[in-house]
Amino acid sequence: MIEVKNVSKSFGKARVLSDVSFNVGNGEVVGYVGLNGAGKTTTIRIIVGVLNPDSGDVIVDGYSVLRDKRRTSERVGWVPELPIFETEFKALDYFVYLAGYHGLSRSEAIKLGKELLSRMGLEDAMDKRLSEYSQGTKKRFALAVSLISNPPNIVFDEVLNGLDPQGIAFFRELTHEFKRENKAVLFSSHILKEVEQLADKVVFIHKGRIIGIYTVEEITRLAKPSLKIRVSSNLEEAVKILSNYGEVVAGDMEITIKINHGVNPEEIMGELVKRNIGVKEFRSEERDLETFFFELIKEAEKR
Numbered sequence: 001m002i003e004v005k006n007v008s009k010s011f012g013k014a015r016v017l018s019d020v021s022f023n024v025g026n027g028e029v030v031g032y033v034g035l036n037g038a039g040k041t042t043t044i045r046i047i048v049g050v051l052n053p054d055s056g057d058v059i060v061d062g063y064s065v066l067r068d069k070r071r072t073s074e075r076v077g078w079v080p081e082l083p084i085f086e087t088e089f090k091a092l093d094y095f096v097y098l099a100g101y102h103g104l105s106r107s108e109a110i111k112l113g114k115e116l117l118s119r120m121g122l123e124d125a126m127d128k129r130l131s132e133y134s135q136g137t138k139k140r141f142a143l144a145v146s147l148i149s150n151p152p153n154i155v156f157d158e159v160l161n162g163l164d165p166q167g168i169a170f171f172r173e174l175t176h177e178f179k180r181e182n183k184a185v186l187f188s189s190h191i192l193k194e195v196e197q198l199a200d201k202v203v204f205i206h207k208g209r210i211i212g213i214y215t216v217e218e219i220t221r222l223a224k225p226s227l228k229i230r231v232s233s234n235l236e237e238a239v240k241i242l243s244n245y246g247e248v249v250a251g252d253m254e255i256t257i258k259i260n261h262g263v264n265p266e267e268i269m270g271e272l273v274k275r276n277i278g279v280k281e282f283r284s285e286e287r288d289l290e291t292f293f294f295e296l297i298k299e300a301e302k303r
């Protein structure tokens with residue numbers, strides 16, 4: 001379990017994180033979502049112990065990242081956004097070399113290396129030089145390395161970025177596996193469709209502040225659905241009627257309405273027909289994480 005507790009961080013005069021707190025429970029997959037520069041990577045670097053916070057702390061399975069960095073880093077597997085392996089080593093040899101730092105003997109390291117590299121779909125690339133690996137393959141290798149100590153917590157930084165559909169599917173399946181193994185999984189991403197599919201909970205960060213933490217079910221429930229309605233006549237009257245049901249934006253004979261909670265779209269359609277408004281098109285727009293995220297940002301900016 002990862003507990004981020006009131007973490008703040010500045011670089012020079014720029015405050016990059018302000019009082020950031022959230023938890024990732026065992027068996028929970030948490031998406032960390034924010035615009036470029038929001039502070040996701042900085043948070044992750046603090047969680048994995050390569051950067052110290054100015055204040056606050058991160059507790060990993062009960063150990064403080066400030067006071068017990070050795071224990072916390074053993075317990076967190078980390079895949080950075082752009083793993084750099086510019087080495088002429090072959091993959092398995094480099095794995096064995098890195099495993100040495102974890103106290104594994106050469107034969108143990110070879111056995112584990114073969115097992116983990118195969119699990120990451122790299123069985124045919126073990127004898128290839130790492131410098132020749134593509135970025136997506138480097139991510140798989142980084143993941144294999146991060147699993148050497150079989151950590152109960154996994155942190156992915158923009159792991160899906162730059163992956164082909166097969167790579168994305170691979171990471172999705174692996175995340176499900178980690179969940180089944182009761183690991184705590186945190187992943188930052190701006191591919192919101194994937195976050196929606198993968199995460200149990202989403203933590204939203206904007207300009208270094210947490211602006212919302214919601215389960216995916218809550219998001220589906222809370223995101224206001226919108227309707228697109230095209231009318232053939234009486235635009236003004238239609239707008240007036242629709243304003244009773246939510247927030248209306250009118251275009252050229254087309255109206256978008258973000259409907260209030262509890263309002264049934266059929267009720268709206270019935271009212272328009274009753275008032276003799278010619279309706280040419282009436283369709284529901286899917287509510288998605290992206291819309292929800294932008295609404296949260298809009299609200300946060302108002303504060």
Ligand SMILES: Nc1ncnc2c1ncn2[C@@H]1O[C@H](COP(=O)(O)OP(=O)(O)OP(=O)(O)O)[C@@H](O)[C@H]1O
Nearest residue numbers: 011012014016034035036037038039040041042043
């Ligand atoms: N070592 C550093 N020195 C100075 N400023 C930094 C440093 N690291 C990050 N920053 C700044 O902190 C802010 C947050 O950066 P961070 O990388 O955490 O954002 P992010 O949410 O991960 O963004 P992205 O989605 O673009 O990766 C940015 O304005 C960035 O320029």
